Amino acid sequence: MALLKIARMGHPVLARRADPVEDPTDPLIHLLVNDMIETMHDASGIGLAAPQVHVPKRVVVFYVPPSRTDDNDGVALTVLINPVIEALTEDMSLGVEGCLSVPGMAGRVPRYTKIRYSAMLPNGEQLIREADGYHARVVQHECDHLDGILYPMRMEDLSSFGYSDELQKAEQEGETETDDG
Numbered sequence: 001m002a003l004l005k006i007a008r009m010g011h012p013v014l015a016r017r018a019d020p021v022e023d024p025t026d027p028l029i030h031l032l033v034n035d036m037i038e039t040m041h042d043a044s045g046i047g048l049a050a051p052q053v054h055v056p057k058r059v060v061v062f063y064v065p066p067s068r069t070d071d072n073d074g075v076a077l078t079v080l081i082n083p084v085i086e087a088l089t090e091d092m093s094l095g096v097e098g099c100l101s102v103p104g105m106a107g108r109v110p111r112y113t114k115i116r117y118s119a120m121l122p123n124g125e126q127l128i129r130e131a132d133g134y135h136a137r138v139v140q141h142e143c144d145h146l147d148g149i150l151y152p153m154r155m156e157d158l159s160s161f162g163y164s165d166e167l168q169k170a171e172q173e174g175e176t177e178t179d180d181g
């Protein structure tokens with residue numbers, strides 16, 4: 001296990017389309033996944049995509065804290081290999097996002113409110129899930145990394161883009177806490 005260096009916005013590895021993984025059961029992929037999980041927890045993030053650790057492959061790890069789901073169950077740590085997202089609605093909602101590759105900053109980003117996603121798991125099985133709300137947001141954020149897209153590129157109103165501590169000071173109420181993914 002090893003902590004990996006996190007690429008920051010501006011590094012070319014974050015701007016390119018990542019390559020598909022040929023064999024999800026490859027021990028080298030499992031090593032990468034384990035290091036990504038350790039790196040994500042060390043950085044206090046809730047999601048991490050392989051390009052963020054300078055590996056241009058279609059691999060994502062994430063979890064959803066219990067406080068971020070209506071049923072308070074959260075979503076357990078999940079590994080997605082070659083994920084594909086399908087929007088199940090045209091409805092989008094704005095929510096605050098942060099990113100380990102854009103440290104210290106946050107902004108309001110529109111995301112589909114309901115999606116279906118499928119992916120390969122490290123054991124070679126296929127995962128298919130539906131997600132809404134924050135869960136759907138996290139998956140869309142992480143999978144965007146695989147296509148070279150960072151959340152500021154999704155923002156329609158850059159007036160809400162700023163340093164997260166300043167934004168939290170400015171907001172009187174509501175969910176101002178930001179997770180990094």
Ligand code: NI
Nearest residue numbers: 099100101181
């Ligand atoms: Ni991110």
